[in-house]
Amino acid sequence: MSTTVAVTTWSLEQTSPSDLSPAHVPDSGSGIRIVRAEVPSPEFSRFLYTAVGGDVTWTDRLEWTYARWREFLERPGVETWVAYEHGTPAGYIELEPQPGGTVEITYFGLIAAFRGRRIGGHLLSCGTARAWDLAERWPEREPTRRVWVHTCSKDGPHALANYRRRGFRLFDTRTEDEPDVPAPGPWPGAGV
Structure with missing residues (x-):
């Protein structure tokens, strides 16, 4: 019998x-x-995804094939920005332009060892500023009119507060039951 957990998404x-x-x-x-x-x-993108999301139950892209990753990454306007500390990847932010001048921050986070060290606020600031400037690189795209993101109660403990400190405003809150799956860890069998 599988169990469920209530997950709030903001x-x-x-x-x-x-x-x-x-x-x-x-x-x-x-x-x-x-x-x-x-x-x-x-x-590299799969490495970032598993390294950042392994302990906070990011699972939706684990089954993506190499071709699916490539297809997503090659979409016009999709960008990945990586935070490094002394040459070591610390986290990333992924931007995906959408119709109507909207840019979604599809993924954002830090590897566990780098959390709580003020890197995330800087990375989110840089990524959000870039989202506002995406039309500069892709002139056929209309100017950005909205940048949005969602985070949930399974994400890191500082995520929601970081978004709010960067000037993001809440526009929707939902709570749903989801299957209670163990955190996959950064690679198969690693656990947390």
């Missing part, structure tokens, strides 16, 4: 670039850099 948005309240930029000696992954790489 949907948040910004409707103007002026909504963004950027986090403090780490000083140059911190070793923190935010870099765009410009070459679509299913291997």
Whole structure:
């Protein structure tokens, strides 16, 4: 018999670039850099997805094939930005343009060892600013009019507060029962 758990999902948005309240930029000696992954790489994107989401039950992309990853990553306007600390990947933010001048932050998070160190606020600030500027790189795209994201009660404990501090406003809250599955860990059999 499978058990369920109540999961609350919060949907948040910004409707103007002026909504963004950027986090403090780490000083140059911190070793923190935010870099765009410009070459679509299913291997690297899957690594980021499992490394960041393994302990918070990200499972929806675990079954994606290599071709499905490549198809998603090669869509015009999809961008992945990676936070590094002294050359080591610490987390990422993934942007997906949608019709009507909307950009969704499809995934955002930090590897567990890097959480709680003020990297996430900086990464979210940089990624959100980029979402507002996506039409600059893709001139055939209409200007961004809305940036949105959802987070849930299974995500990291600082996620919702970080979005709110960056100027995102709540527009929907839902609670649903979902199957209670164990966190997959960063690779098969790793656990948490």
